[in-house]
Amino acid sequence: MALSQFEIIKSLGEALSWFERELAWGVPAVEISHLTGRIGELYAAMITYGQMATEPNQRGYDVVSAAGERISVKTVTSEIPVAFNENTFDLVDRVMVLKLNAKELAIEILMDAPATQAKEAMRTWGGRLVLPIKSPAQADTLPRTDLLITKQAMAGDIEIRQYENGTVEVVQNARLITPALPILRTIAAGMGIDHFNSTGTPKNTRHLGDQIIRELLARKQEASATDE
Structure with a gap:
């Protein structure tokens, strides 16, 4: 069943609230990966005006954008490599890698690129495509000229x-x-x-x-x- 944009935004807010509660209870972010993954998928669906994949454990991708792009979404809470199934990667049109900053409760986009471009940065390991992840370095000089x-x-x-x-x-x-x-x-x-x-x-x-x-x-x- 297709979700409206309002339903997606509402679900994302609820998921973030639950994530915040888990952290307040002392649960490490790495132990609630199922929740962080869901947050990432909802966020990707929201910003692409898309929909969640129609099948549970959809092969290869997680979100379909309004433009029809099949998007594989990976969400991390630290700078760790992410892996993709090499056998189903040909079903993916776009790759989004998000970082959920537990301290700031903010979502950062580490990568948003066509699958072909993202694959160039990957290496093959045991039937998986592994993408090294590193957050952009925080600038300690001013000003930020790109934002008002x-x-x-x-x-x-x-x-x-x-x-x-x-x-x-x-x-x-x-x-x-x-x-x-x-x-x-x-x-x-x-x-x-x-x-x-x-x-x-x-x-x-x-x-x-x-x-x-x-x-x-x-x-x-x-x-x-x-x-x-």
Whole structure:
């Protein structure tokens, strides 16, 4: 049965919430690979306006895009090689490799390429096609010229920026601070902002950063109004 885009988005949100709960209970991300795999497939279906494969354990691919591309989706939580069945790889039109960042609760696209192009980066091992995975190196210099900054605020000498894709970065003395979450939690504590969700799970970088920026801007506006 075909799912609507709304149903796919809703299912993805529910799967991410369950993933967050598992982490809060102390379950390592590597032990819930069935859930991370499902999250990746739903995400791929969402961004390609596609559908999940119609058969359980579909041979070769997991999602069919709106354009009819048969997509093999692999989702990892660390930089480990991913393997594809060499015998069924000819059924695949497109390869998507996603990384589910457990700390940030964010999905990163490590590869999105035609199957023929992806195969060039693979090696054969025991009847499997193995693709080495390495996340793009995090830049520690600024600025990010490819994305627009939609909101930013200062907390002392620390600048908090939010980009158009929702990414939140923390900058101090023209240097990018990574990971950003620990310092955001310190700032939040000083401002009286709870860094836990109502469910008891920790807020991720995007959620907490956005809340801090909004509060800083609101306080700045209130102070300006008082001075007038």
